[in-house]
Amino acid sequence: MQTESQNSTEPLLKTSGLTRRFGGLIAVNDVDFEIRPREILGLIGPNGAGKSTTFNLISGFYKPSSGSLKILGSDCTGRSSMVISRMGLVRTFQHGSLMPSMTVHENILLGTLHGIRGHAARRKRAEETAEMLGLTSYLAESAGTLPHGIQRLVSIGIAFAARPRLLCLDEPLTGLNQTEVTDTLSMLERIRDDFGCSVLLVEHNMKAVMQVCDRIVVLHHGEVLATGTPTEIRSDQNVINAYLGHRHGN
Numbered sequence: 561m562q563t564e565s566q567n568s569t570e571p572l573l574k575t576s577g578l579t580r581r582f583g584g585l586i587a588v589n590d591v592d593f594e595i596r597p598r599e600i601l602g603l604i605g606p607n608g609a610g611k612s613t614t615f616n617l618i619s620g621f622y623k624p625s626s627g628s629l630k631i632l633g634s635d636c637t638g639r640s641s642m643v644i645s646r647m648g649l650v651r652t653f654q655h656g657s658l659m660p661s662m663t664v665h666e667n668i669l670l671g672t673l674h675g676i677r678g679h680a681a682r683r684k685r686a687e688e689t690a691e692m693l694g695l696t697s698y699l700a701e702s703a704g705t706l707p708h709g710i711q712r713l714v715s716i717g718i719a720f721a722a723r724p725r726l727l728c729l730d731e732p733l734t735g736l737n738q739t740e741v742t743d744t745l746s747m748l749e750r751i752r753d754d755f756g757c758s759v760l761l762v763e764h765n766m767k768a769v770m771q772v773c774d775r776i777v778v779l780h781h782g783e784v785l786a787t788g789t790p791t792e793i794r795s796d797q798n799v800i801n802a803y804l805g806h807r808h809g810n
């Protein structure tokens with residue numbers, strides 16, 4: 561999905577005044593942020609801060625109450641998830657995105673259905689994706705029978721098989737052991753460095769976020785509390801008071 565015409569300085573995604581109300585509750589309020597080419601951006605904040613709502617807004621699963629969303633300079637406000645995925649933004653879901661009764665190969669093939677013509681080319685893409693994620697030996701197995709950490713990787717494989725410009729991952733590290741976390745973070749770096757893909761990471765594992773992200777946006781009560789590098793965020797007194805100080809101590 562990468563195009564030659566993409567201007568490397570133009571944000572991949574930019575929100576302006578993004579707002580979403582649920583009845584009287586403002587879940588996301590006047591949120592401005594951008595995701596740049598070839599970066600891993602962390603979206604963090606306490607429970608109820610508005611991370612999932614923001615994620616659903618930018619991926620077209622929710623329509624904003626007000627504000628705008630641009631992808632590569634094109635106004636995508638209120639567009640469907642299908643249109644947004646065709647523009648190069650592909651997401652995973654918090655509780656996994658796979659079909660348990662299908663094999664790993666069949667699952668990853670699902671991610672190739674849009675944008676790749678011909679069964680042979682799709683199979684090749686699925687196999688390349690599996691190899692990159694270390695899933696080759698699981699290709700023939702039913703996805704639902706595999707350990708949790710492998711299922712998480714298969715979900716990422718389905719999304720990455722489309723070779724998106726922006727891969728949006730909703731809590732991909734939940735339930736992984738330390739080795740699996742380390743492997744997944746290395747894989748995200750490869751996705752960024754070898755494929756030029758940006759990654760939006762919604763994640764509660766602060767150690768991992770601080771380790772892998774190029775920049776971080778902190779949400780609190782639906783608003784952007786801070787934006788910066790991991791070093792800047794770690795030492796931001798507002799962030800420490802609202803989030804890091806309580807949950808993570810260091």
Ligand SMILES: Nc1ncnc2c1ncn2[C@@H]1O[C@H](COP(=O)(O)OP(=O)(O)OP(=O)(O)O)[C@@H](O)[C@H]1O
Nearest residue numbers: 582585586587605606607608609610611612613614
């Ligand atoms: N569909 C909905 N209807 C009504 N209120 C909602 C809906 N979705 C989210 N909310 C509310 O919006 C606020 C933000 O929720 P959201 O799930 O976006 O936060 P979050 O940062 O993702 O939290 P968590 O870390 O617990 O997943 C919360 O007060 C939540 O109860």
